[in-house]
Amino acid sequence: MTTSEKTSSPSGFTSKLHLDKHISRRFNEELEQVRTLVMKMGELVEQQVNDGLSAVLNADATLAEQVIERDKKVNSMELEIDEYCTQILARRQPAASDLRLIVSVIKSITDLERMGDEAVKFGKNAIKLARGNFAEEEGARPLVELKHLGKHISETLNTALIAYAQMDTDAAYKIIENDNIIDEEFDNISRLLVTKMMENPREIKNALRVTWCARALERIGDHTTNLCEYIVYLVEGKDVRHGNMN
Amino acid sequence: MNTIDIKQNEPSQVELNQVELTQTVGNIYADDAKMSIRNANVHYGDKQAIHNVSLDLAKNQVTALIGPSGCGKSTFLRCLNRMNDTIDICRVTGQLMLDGEDIYAKELDPVLLRARVGMVFQKPNPFPKSIYDNVAYGARIHGLTNNKTELDEIVETSLQKAGLFNEVKDRLKDPGTGLSGGQQQRLCIARTIAVSPEVILMDEPASALDPIATAIIEELIDELKEKYTIAIVTHSMQQAARVSQHTAYFHMGKLVEMGKTEDIFTRPSHKLTENYITGRFG
Numbered sequence: 438m439t440t441s442e443k444t445s446s447p448s449g450f451t452s453k454l455h456l457d458k459h460i461s462r463r464f465n466e467e468l469e470q471v472r473t474l475v476m477k478m479g480e481l482v483e484q485q486v487n488d489g490l491s492a493v494l495n496a497d498a499t500l501a502e503q504v505i506e507r508d509k510k511v512n513s514m515e516l517e518i519d520e521y522c523t524q525i526l527a528r529r530q531p532a533a534s535d536l537r538l539i540v541s542v543i544k545s546i547t548d549l550e551r552m553g554d555e556a557v558k559f560g561k562n563a564i565k566l567a568r569g570n571f572a573e574e575e576g577a578r579p580l581v582e583l584k585h586l587g588k589h590i591s592e593t594l595n596t597a598l599i600a601y602a603q604m605d606t607d608a609a610y611k612i613i614e615n616d617n618i619i620d621e622e623f624d625n626i627s628r629l630l631v632t633k634m635m636e637n638p639r640e641i642k643n644a645l646r647v648t649w650c651a652r653a654l655e656r657i658g659d660h661t662t663n664l665c666e667y668i669v670y671l672v673e674g675k676d677v678r679h680g681n682m683n
Numbered sequence: 684m685n686t687i688d689i690k691q692n693e694p695s696q697v698e699l700n701q702v703e704l705t706q707t708v709g710n711i712y713a714d715d716a717k718m719s720i721r722n723a724n725v726h727y728g729d730k731q732a733i734h735n736v737s738l739d740l741a742k743n744q745v746t747a748l749i750g751p752s753g754c755g756k757s758t759f760l761r762c763l764n765r766m767n768d769t770i771d772i773c774r775v776t777g778q779l780m781l782d783g784e785d786i787y788a789k790e791l792d793p794v795l796l797r798a799r800v801g802m803v804f805q806k807p808n809p810f811p812k813s814i815y816d817n818v819a820y821g822a823r824i825h826g827l828t829n830n831k832t833e834l835d836e837i838v839e840t841s842l843q844k845a846g847l848f849n850e851v852k853d854r855l856k857d858p859g860t861g862l863s864g865g866q867q868q869r870l871c872i873a874r875t876i877a878v879s880p881e882v883i884l885m886d887e888p889a890s891a892l893d894p895i896a897t898a899i900i901e902e903l904i905d906e907l908k909e910k911y912t913i914a915i916v917t918h919s920m921q922q923a924a925r926v927s928q929h930t931a932y933f934h935m936g937k938l939v940e941m942g943k944t945e946d947i948f949t950r951p952s953h954k955l956t957e958n959y960i961t962g963r964f965g
Binding site: 455458459460461464530531532533534535536537674 | 920921924948949950951956957958960961962963964
């Protein structure tokens with residue numbers, strides 16, 4: 438099932454957080470609207486990450502341009518949701534789980550927006566790589582590794598967004614615990630690319646571009662972990678950031 | 684610090700409506716308790732209004748009592764200085780201690796208790812007397828002083844502590860009822876302070892006031908806690924969150940949850956508390 442299919446159904450999020458149980462129906466609607474907007478932004482960012490990665494792997498400059506252009510939409514969604522949350526804080530003075538919802542949404546959209554920025558980095562590097570003629574034999578191995586890391590990140594982000602939609606803390610905890618796997622994969626690619634650069638200094642520029650893409654993927658992994666930490670905070674009221682699992 | 688059982692498995696909403704609330708969730712104990720109430724029960728005739736409530740009022744801190752109308756928070760507050768004695772059919776049982784002393788002990792004079800545990804009501808209720816006499820009244824009847832200079836000093840200090848002196852110093856002989864609502868409430872607070880209480884009980888002290896007068900009263904509460912122990916009943920959750928260090932949530936005569944205000948308003952443990960402070964059904 439795609440993220441879109443799973444996140445468009447309000448069931449998990451709404452029922453777990455009892456968003457439909459306020460005496461004020463208008464407040465129910467406002468919180469539901471926040472949910473809808475965040476999930477839409479999440480889907481858009483997921484598409485940006487996947488398209489950006491695809492542009493790099495396929496040296497597709499056209500797709501890269503689209504990713505760069507679409508980032509404006511990501512940015513405007515961040516502003517829109519921020520404003521919406523500010524209005525709710527001012528007018529409703531939410532408490533307890535409602536307060537945690539608004540606080541975690543404000544923080545989540547910052548992470549989502551930054552993931553969007555990382556996707557733009559893919560776009561920019563893809564255009565340069567497309568022009569740079571990264572020699573096939575030189576680029577093959579690092580790009581395979583990048584594809585592997587990209588697949589892992591993409592799946593993790595998808596799982597995180599579904600966990601967000603369902604308020605599934607078990608899935609969130611699993612992603613938080615597995616963050617170090619992504620870091621290790623990034624270290625492996627970095628080592629490989631440094632070796633390539635030493636072997637063939639003429640390819641340093643291109644190898645650096647691939648490194649930056651891998652770095653962007655690693656950052657997206659970190660932002661995904663943050664999203665999962667907000668899920669735990671929202672559902673359980675526990676702050677598990679910075680490895681604080683107690 | 685001791686804590687009472689915290690329910691590990693939260694019952695569902697439906698179960699909660701049927702469940703007999705016998706346990707308070709959170710922490711009712713204070714490290715430095717000014718008042719300690721254990722197993723307080725209040726009956727109005729056959730009807731029980733308070734069921735087995737136990738809690739501490741921490742010294743020099745503000746404890747907010749919140750809950751829906753009819754939950755017993757005002758009844759409970761009135762037990763703390765025996766205001767319920769004035770109601771014939773009201774019967775209070777349990778252990779209610781002020782500094783380790785049983786406030787329902789037979790030999791204890793409730794009038795003297797009320798000087799130690801003062802009260803401010805929802806609607807400002809100054810006596811139909813001058814501003815000066817409103818504040819001086821308690822000091823006079825309790826015989827705190829017969830000396831005019833000392834009385835003047837008590838009046839001035841009390842009005843200053845209540846943040847009213849500068850506004851009324853040139854018209855102390857004017858009637859107290861001529862002041863604005865917020866000023867009248869501060870006059871009542873000055874009247875309470877004048878007899879040097881140890882605890883001040885406030886029953887929705889700002890609910891009849893505009894936001895500016897409310898802010899002034901809240902600022903005053905924050906200052907007063909340096910010298911007094913305060914318990915406040917309020918219907919405004921934001922007010923409870925702003926002024927108190929501890930919050931107790933009452934529901935149908937029972938104390939459902941008590942804890943630090945910072946926890947109650949961000950991560951309450953009990954579903955009923957959560958529902959109340961977030962405006963949900965149930």
